[in-house]
Amino acid sequence: MNSHLTFYGILIAVVRPAIVITVLTGLWVALKRAPLPPRSRVTTWLVVAIPLVTWLALIWISAAAGVFEVGRSQIPLVPLAGILPPVIGLTFLMRSGRIATALDAAPPGWLVGIQVYRVLGANFLALWAYGAIPGVFALPAGIGDVLVGLLALPAAFYLASGAARGRAVAVAWNFLGIADMVTAVTLGVLSSPGPLQQLALDHPNLSTSSYPTVMTPAFAVPLSLILHGLSLWQLWRRRTYRLSENVTQHVAPTR
Secondary structure, eight states: OOOHHHHHHHHHHHHHHHHHHHHHHHHHHHHHHHHHHHHHHHHHHHHHHHHHHHHHHHHHHHHHTTSTTTOOOSSSSSHHHHHHHHHHHHHHHHHHHHHHHHHSOOOEEEEEEEGGGGGGGGHHOOOHHSSSOHHHHHHHHHHHHHHHHHHHHHHHHHHHHTOOHHHHHHHHHHHHHHHHHHHHHHHHHHHHHSSTOOTTTTTTOOOOGGGTHHHHHHHHHHHHHHHHHHHHHHHHHHHHHHHHHHHHHHHHGGG
8 A cells, every 4th residue: 555655646746737837849830830929928927927836836735744643733734725725726717818819729629638647536436455555535636537537538639620519529528527526525524534525434435635645636637627617718719710601701701
């Protein structure tokens, strides 16, 4: 069990920064393609990069210090860490005209394909196999994450191919991913010690509030929700643009 957690800790140390680097690289590529002045590109990138890196660092330091462990606080820190960043982040991002312009210029499948990292949810299945976390949480959360991760690249390629139903497939994948996150967070709360615990009373869910596993609900989950929100926004903007373009083309000959 300890060797598995050590391996997972090393994996966290590599994968979480790699995800952030990939997100920021994709944003920069999108900004380079967007019709924005060079100074605006740099400013927009920094406005996203600095909070994102700071967020990762704060969660990482707090998790390693045991801040999220059961009994350390009366406040449900893990659920708050999973809910507040998407609410705040998406509110900020979706009110930015520059981010909207960058999304319009970005390849349609990049926000989908990037979430291939969700296959790492198999760690929950490994922890369940070791007897560290209850199956009532591990099986739905682990299987759901692996399924979403495995479907990410096929959905992204299908969307990028320009297939007639590519957008519908991407939207369905996003909603599947969001449903998986909501299910995992809900079962995590209901199976962890606290006033809301209703499940796994004889085998409470303790590992998901301890380092390194807590990095998933405290950082990976809210980041995934933000990416899902941005992907759906991008798809909606592209559909709206195409509909308006079709209307213009249809009306133009009558003038």
